[in-house]
Amino acid sequence: MRRDLVRFSKWLYRLGFMPGTSGNLSARLDQHRLLVTPTGVSKYLLKAADLVIVDLEGRQLAGTRKVTSEVSMHLAVYRLRDDVDAVIHAHPPLATAFACAGRALDEMLCQEAVMTLGVVPLAKYATTGTDEVAASLVPLVAGHEAILLANHGAVSYGNTLLDAFLKMETVEHLAHIHLVAHQLGTAQTLNADQVEQLQKAKARYVHNATRPESRIALESYTRAIRL
Numbered sequence: 638m639r640r641d642l643v644r645f646s647k648w649l650y651r652l653g654f655m656p657g658t659s660g661n662l663s664a665r666l667d668q669h670r671l672l673v674t675p676t677g678v679s680k681y682l683l684k685a686a687d688l689v690i691v692d693l694e695g696r697q698l699a700g701t702r703k704v705t706s707e708v709s710m711h712l713a714v715y716r717l718r719d720d721v722d723a724v725i726h727a728h729p730p731l732a733t734a735f736a737c738a739g740r741a742l743d744e745m746l747c748q749e750a751v752m753t754l755g756v757v758p759l760a761k762y763a764t765t766g767t768d769e770v771a772a773s774l775v776p777l778v779a780g781h782e783a784i785l786l787a788n789h790g791a792v793s794y795g796n797t798l799l800d801a802f803l804k805m806e807t808v809e810h811l812a813h814i815h816l817v818a819h820q821l822g823t824a825q826t827l828n829a830d831q832v833e834q835l836q837k838a839k840a841r842y843v844h845n846a847t848r849p850e851s852r853i854a855l856e857s858y859t860r861a862i863r864l
């Protein structure tokens with residue numbers, strides 16, 4: 638798990654989603670403990686030994702570094718979603734620009750938006766590192782897979798680190814599509830019938846993706862990532 642957290646940290650850094658010392662990742666170790674990135678460390682320079690362990694109240698149980706100041710964001714997601722085993726918070730530039738412009742990614746412009754994340758809502762403004770952040774997420778976590786944070790960045794989550802990572806990558810991709818479609822001036826949103834057809838196709842796809850053989854493929858894919 639330490640190796641995977643370091644690997645995904647570097648991958649997110651290289652994509653430009655975690656510049657400076659920004660961004661943080663966490664993964665569930667068991668029912669009571671999380672492995673989390675520390676505060677103040679570049680995600681490119683992060684080492685496995687830098688990671689810290691906290692309980693679900695955010696109390697630090699192990700590690701020589703101090704846990705990220707944004708840990709309450711992660712805790713809020715784990716508390717509200719039993720199915721979530723990994724959380725990623727990042728500042729991808731285009732998605733963050735939408736969050737700074739007060740805009741959710743809520744227009745169904747491309748088929749991929751419906752097939753993957755659906756609506757990515759915008760959580761109301763909260764000062765980073767305070768309990769306001771968790772409170773701003775509470776109404777949105779249950780019904781969404783990724784959330785924009787007003788004037789701040791984005792958070793994604795899933796049943797593996799890879800799952801959370803792919804969602805964060807998709808958030809930035811959708812922000813890019815939204816931006817360019819609107820720059821072109823003739824953005825065409827999908828109609829209700831088209832969205833319904835895609836949701837049906839998605840339901841079939843999700844069913845296939847949860848079959849045991851695809852979980853094995855997912856694990857070998859995770860192992861194959863070398864950075």
Ligand SMILES: [Zn+2]
Nearest residue numbers: 660765789790
């Ligand atoms: Zn942040």
